[in-house]
Amino acid sequence: MAIHVSENGMIFNIQTPNTAYMMGVADKKYLGHLYYGKKIESMNAKYLMRWNYDPHEKQKNKIDCIDRFYFEYATFGVGDFRDSCLRVRSEQGYRVCELVYDGYEIIDGKPAPSGLPGTFAGEGSGQKAQTLVVTLKDEVLGLKVLLRYSVFEDSDAIIRSVVAVNEGKENLYLEKILSACLDMDQEGFELVTLHGAWGRERHIASRKVTEGKYVVSSLRGETSHQAQPFLALATHGTDQKHGDVYAMNFVYSGNFIAETEMDYNESIRMSMGIHPDGFEWVLEPGAAFETPEVVMVYAAQGLGQMTRIFHDLYRNHLIRSRYLHRERPILVNNWEATYFDFDSDKLVAIVKEAKALGIEMLVMDDGWFGNRNNDECALGDWSVNEEKIRGGLAALVDRVNAEELKFGIWFEPEMISPDSKLYREHPDWAVQMPGRDIGMSRQQYVLDLTRQEVVDYIYERVAGVIRSANIEYVKWDMNRPVADAGSMTLGREHMGEFMHRYMLGVYQMQERLLRDFPDLLLENCSGGGGRFDPGMLYYSPQIWTSDDMDPIERLAIQEGTAMLYPLSTMGAHVCVCPNHSVGRVTPLETRANVALAGTFGYELDITKMTAEEKEKVISFNRQYHQYHALMREGNYYRIASYRENQMYDCWQVVAPDRSETLVTYVQVRFETRRKSARLRLEGLDAQAQYALAGTDEVYAGELLMQAGYLQELIFGDYGSRLLHFVRR
Numbered sequence: 001m002a003i004h005v006s007e008n009g010m011i012f013n014i015q016t017p018n019t020a021y022m023m024g025v026a027d028k029k030y031l032g033h034l035y036y037g038k039k040i041e042s043m044n045a046k047y048l049m050r051w052n053y054d055p056h057e058k059q060k061n062k063i064d065c066i067d068r069f070y071f072e073y074a075t076f077g078v079g080d081f082r083d084s085c086l087r088v089r090s091e092q093g094y095r096v097c098e099l100v101y102d103g104y105e106i107i108d109g110k111p112a113p114s115g116l117p118g119t120f121a122g123e124g125s126g127q128k129a130q131t132l133v134v135t136l137k138d139e140v141l142g143l144k145v146l147l148r149y150s151v152f153e154d155s156d157a158i159i160r161s162v163v164a165v166n167e168g169k170e171n172l173y174l175e176k177i178l179s180a181c182l183d184m185d186q187e188g189f190e191l192v193t194l195h196g197a198w199g200r201e202r203h204i205a206s207r208k209v210t211e212g213k214y215v216v217s218s219l220r221g222e223t224s225h226q227a228q229p230f231l232a233l234a235t236h237g238t239d240q241k242h243g244d245v246y247a248m249n250f251v252y253s254g255n256f257i258a259e260t261e262m263d264y265n266e267s268i269r270m271s272m273g274i275h276p277d278g279f280e281w282v283l284e285p286g287a288a289f290e291t292p293e294v295v296m297v298y299a300a301q302g303l304g305q306m307t308r309i310f311h312d313l314y315r316n317h318l319i320r321s322r323y324l325h326r327e328r329p330i331l332v333n334n335w336e337a338t339y340f341d342f343d344s345d346k347l348v349a350i351v352k353e354a355k356a357l358g359i360e361m362l363v364m365d366d367g368w369f370g371n372r373n374n375d376e377c378a379l380g381d382w383s384v385n386e387e388k389i390r391g392g393l394a395a396l397v398d399r400v401n402a403e404e405l406k407f408g409i410w411f412e413p414e415m416i417s418p419d420s421k422l423y424r425e426h427p428d429w430a431v432q433m434p435g436r437d438i439g440m441s442r443q444q445y446v447l448d449l450t451r452q453e454v455v456d457y458i459y460e461r462v463a464g465v466i467r468s469a470n471i472e473y474v475k476w477d478m479n480r481p482v483a484d485a486g487s488m489t490l491g492r493e494h495m496g497e498f499m500h501r502y503m504l505g506v507y508q509m510q511e512r513l514l515r516d517f518p519d520l521l522l523e524n525c526s527g528g529g530g531r532f533d534p535g536m537l538y539y540s541p542q543i544w545t546s547d548d549m550d551p552i553e554r555l556a557i558q559e560g561t562a563m564l565y566p567l568s569t570m571g572a573h574v575c576v577c578p579n580h581s582v583g584r585v586t587p588l589e590t591r592a593n594v595a596l597a598g599t600f601g602y603e604l605d606i607t608k609m610t611a612e613e614k615e616k617v618i619s620f621n622r623q624y625h626q627y628h629a630l631m632r633e634g635n636y637y638r639i640a641s642y643r644e645n646q647m648y649d650c651w652q653v654v655a656p657d658r659s660e661t662l663v664t665y666v667q668v669r670f671e672t673r674r675k676s677a678r679l680r681l682e683g684l685d686a687q688a689q690y691a692l693a694g695t696d697e698v699y700a701g702e703l704l705m706q707a708g709y710l711q712e713l714i715f716g717d718y719g720s721r722l723l724h725f726v727r728r
């Protein structure tokens with residue numbers, strides 16, 4: 001199908017519908033990178049091997065050759081002085097690893113990673129996949145390394161992962177094992193990344209690539225608010241429609257490193273994987289270690305095309321929830337409405353109002369369990385507080401269901417409060433190091449999820465609550481990073497495995513949750529958007545994007561998030577004004593129009609809204625039902641960015657059959673004597689006519705795309721419009 005190998009087995013050409021990735025074996029020894037870009041069928045690419053030195057010189061100067069070679073998977077210690085992907089320590093303390101080509105295998109389908117999230121071929125949907133496994137060996141260490149490259153017949157992404165197997169007789173110590181590496185010529189690249197903080201996650205940043213290294217990473221035990229496991233190298237001048245883009249995104253939710261390094265020879269190495277700091281994995285004889293996957297994308301037509309490749313891949317081959325293609329219930333979450341100050345009557349009052357407005361689910365947030373009346377206590381005590389929830393959880397859920405609303409609930413399963421029954425009973429369950437005070441964050445500790453008994457206990461408590469009532473949605477929160485990374489039971493040899501084992505514990509719990517409650521709608525969250533990554537998407541079709549719901553702050557947050565992730569994955573709610581994070585006052589319509597770009601809901605006290613506001617809420621909910629399928633399944637185009645033009649933001653979603661498109665325009669600032677904004681739409685049928693809903697205006701598709709739609713300026717700041725064009 002898609003993977004071709006030359007007759008002598010020395011050249012590989014991995015093809016996707018529009019791209020090709022080529023590698024070859026130099027001197028029957030080293031696996032080198034040859035080409036990545038637009039599709040080519042030819043196998044005759046050996047001349048591209050950067051191994052063109054005089055054979056005689058090669059003997060005398062092996063290290064000079066190696067230091068300039070384009071390795072498919074670079075190792076530490078043999079003379080490639082750029083940052084490596086693999087650093088292995090032997091029992092004797094040596095850190096040299098030289099991987100030599102040993103063979104390959106092509107398998108139909110795609111291996112499922114064990115204990116980790118990962119992409120898959122659509123079950124029963126005829127979506128075929130193929131995987132190339134190249135075997136490399138270091139005979140001295142007794143180490144076998146499998147490089148895996150998988151492709152799906154409907155996607156331009158390539159999925160990479162690595163398996164290390166100890167075939168020797170002594171322990172090996174993996175100090176660093178990344179998932180992917182890409183060596184290329186530095187062709188004037190700019191590097192695009194996503195950065196932020198709590199309340200302003202995933203802002204797009206870019207800079208010229210120059211000599212040296214640029215590192216994006218997290219050591220927080222989560223992908224984090226601050227960083228995103230994503231890198232894109234883009235040729236100079238790349239925009240939404242033009243330019244070559246080479247991107248990587250990591251299917252993992254813990255510590256990661258993503259790096260580019262430009263060396264003295266004007267070549268560039270891009271790599272990604274588990275962060276090596278603090279990491280060490282003991283590989284016993286016969287044991288294997290499997291890395292998480294990296295999704296690698298090449299797009300010849302700019303960042304917009306890269307975005308759509310990621311979106312389609314994640315929708316078709318990563319998110320496995322039953323809700324993926326289903327309309328998600330419009331929810332009201334009580335967090336910013338009540339914080340900890342609620343009881344069942346208050347919630348039922350919200351529910352009655354919600355029903356009248358067309359809202360479909362109540363999510364009871366933090367504060368329903370133990371004696372949790374503030375954020376200083378009770379995490380880990382997962383039993384309902386009957387002073388607040390009188391008559392118990394099932395009674396409350398019955399009251400909610402009687403109003404025809406679904407019920408969802410908040411948990412923070414990975415945490416333990418020092419002031420909790422659980423901590424008093426099991427102080428050793430907290431992540432800690434003997435003799436040191438445990439560092440607090442949000443007045444809580446982290447549970448040691450490297451211990452199976454802790455995972456089992458917490459899982460059973462969470463599952464018990466879910467079983468006790470008709471709970472249809474869970475918000476899984478995580479409100480602090482992991483520090484003091486130590487376990488009371490892991491032991492000296494294995495302590496370096498802590499951070500990765502912690503993630504395996506989280507993944508195991510979410511896996512069990514989905515297995516035991518297949519109809520549950522899971523939404524991941526981490527103090528807002530601190531763990532918005534492909535790893536989490538495997539388990540939950542939606543993730544809370546940010547605690548900052550101000551629609552103007554959300555423009556940059558959602559622009560950056562949607563650069564990688566489908567709109568249907570972004571939790572987005574209408575907030576109260578002044579906004580609780582930034583104090584801004586914005587029109588209710590704009591708050592709704594921005595939230596409509598994600599999984600829609602409200603996070604304010606709807607019982608306090610005026611009659612006029614309630615009327616508007618009813619119409620927003622109608623719009624949500626009208627547009628959700630389009631938002632969920634459509635192709636996304638970024639038309640303009642407030643970040644760049646400092647005036648307005650605009651995005652567009654087009655139905656796969658091009659029959660309709662919804663354009664969202666948010667005008668952040670109004671200025672006098674400015675001409676109307678020209679919105680050049682994309683993805684339409686050039687020959688078709690499109691009617692603008694709510695008007696008698698009709699436009700040719702080609703005009704909307706070439707000349708653009710002229711959006712009159714809206715008087716005043718923070719105005720917005722939804723423009724719905726329907727093919728006639």
Ligand code: DGJ
Nearest residue numbers: 335365366477527528547
């Ligand atoms: C952080 C989340 O992002 C909020 O939505 C809310 O659930 C709080 N945690 C509750 O503690």
